[in-house]
Every structure is written in structure tokens, then in C-alpha cells.
Amino acid sequence: MKTLYLLRHAKAAADSPSSEDRDRALNARGNDDAPAMAAAMKARGYVPDLVLCSSARRTVETCRHVLDVLGPDIPTLFEDGLYLASAGEILSAIRAADPGASALLVIGHNPGLEELAGALGKDGGPPKLPTSGLAVFTLESGAWDAIAPGAAHFTDYLTPKLLRG
Numbered sequence: 001m002k003t004l005y006l007l008r009h010a011k012a013a014a015d016s017p018s019s020e021d022r023d024r025a026l027n028a029r030g031n032d033d034a035p036a037m038a039a040a041m042k043a044r045g046y047v048p049d050l051v052l053c054s055s056a057r058r059t060v061e062t063c064r065h066v067l068d069v070l071g072p073d074i075p076t077l078f079e080d081g082l083y084l085a086s087a088g089e090i091l092s093a094i095r096a097a098d099p100g101a102s103a104l105l106v107i108g109h110n111p112g113l114e115e116l117a118g119a120l121g122k123d124g125g126p127p128k129l130p131t132s133g134l135a136v137f138t139l140e141s142g143a144w145d146a147i148a149p150g151a152a153h154f155t156d157y158l159t160p161k162l163l164r165g
Contacts, residue, residue, distance in 0.1 A: 002139040004094065004152065005041070005048060005105040006117050010034035010065070011131040012058040022083060026061045033132040033160040034062045038069035040163055044156070046136065048105035050075050052093055054082035059107050062132070066107070082108050087116035097144045104144065120147070121154030134158040 010030030015021065026034065041047070047070050053063045055078045067074060075098075082093060090112050097104050106113070114129040117137075126135045136156035139147055 001102075001142055002144060002147075003046075003048075003103040004120075004137040004139065004147070005046060005103070006113055006129070006135045006137070007037070007062070007066070007105060007107045008110060008113050008129045008131055008133045009054070009056070009059040009062040009107060010037075022056045024056070024058050026058055030058070030062070030131065031065070034065035035069055036160060036163060037132045037134060037158065038066040040158055041066070041134065042070055046103075046134075046156075047071065048074060048101075048103040050098055050101035050103075051077070051105045051107065052082065052097065053078050053107040054085070054109060055080045056083045056109070059083075059109070063107050066105070082106070084109050084112070086112045087119060090116050091147065091149075094147055095145045099144060101144070119149040120152045122150045122152065123154055125154050126157045130159050130161070132160045 010026050010033045012024040013027045053059050117129050117135040118125040120137050137152040138155055139152050
């Protein structure tokens with residue numbers, strides 16, 4: 001069985017007319033929420049053995065916070081194609097993931113990540129995927145290349161707001 005974690009990047013600084021969207025850094029809340037989410041993942045045993053991460057600054061910074069908590073030796077691929085990717089593009093990246101990985105973490109952006117999370121679960125999906133939100137799925141097929149909409153079980157949903165109670 002395979003486990004898929006979909007994590008939206010942590011809260012980023014507002015757009016600036018003088019910088020590119022891709023270069024937006026995490027803000028103070030994002031720098032607090034990302035390690036808190038990683039700690040919640042670790043407490044639940046949600047530790048991936050492969051990470052696919054958008055190459056945008058805010059996703060890379062989120063990933064660094066996550067790896068600081070879960071383990072810096074987890075193989076991580078930073079992919080330009082995941083920057084603002086559609087649900088279909090993210091699904092293609094998952095299908096191409098190393099078949100030896102049993103647990104995969106994808107760190108990306110909305111709306112694509114939220115759309116994919118809503119489509120994957122045969123038994124539903126998260127109501128939304130806010131910043132630092134995590135959706136957890138298990139795959140029946142046991143193969144990344146067989147993942148498709150409606151072919152996974154939605155098993156958990158975490159957000160910073162839910163963690164704070």
C-alpha cells in the first residue's frame with residue numbers, strides 16, 4: 001500500500017510589485033505553521049520516504065521546515081513543473097515518482113493541489129486546502145503510476161487551525 005501526503009505551502013508574504021510571485025518568501029505565520037505541521041505529521045507517523053516539491057521559494061522554505069522536523073535525509077526533488085501546476089500536472093508528477101517509495105509527500109500550490117485532493121478520494125476529500133494544510137490518502141493499487149481520481153482513500157486532514165483547536 002502507498003501513502004500520499006499533499007501539503008500546501010505555508011503562508012507567504014503578500015505580492016510585491018517589485019518581485020516575482022515565484023520569489024515570495026514565507027511570512028512570520030508561515031514560519032510558525034510549517035514546523036508545527038511537520039511536528040503533527042511526525043507525531044502521527046506521517047513520514048515520507050520521498051518528497052516532490054515545487055521550486056518556488058515559499059514551497060522550498062516550507063519543505064526545509066518540514067525536513068528539519070521529519071529528517072533532513074529524506075530524498076527531495078525540487079521540480080519547476082510543480083510551480084502553480086494544475087491537478088493533472090501534479091497527478092502526472094506523482095505517477096512518475098519512484099515506485100520504490102511507499103510514502104510520498106507533494107508540496108505545492110493551490111488551486112491545483114486542492115483540486116487534486118478533492119478528486120482523489122473515492123470516499124471524498126478535504127473541504128479545502130488552506131496554507132500549511134495537509135491531506136492524507138492511501139492507494140489501493142500500491143503503485144504510483146496507477147493513481148487516478150477516485151482511486152484512493154482519504155484518511156486524514158490537518159490544518160494549522162485544527163492543530164490550534
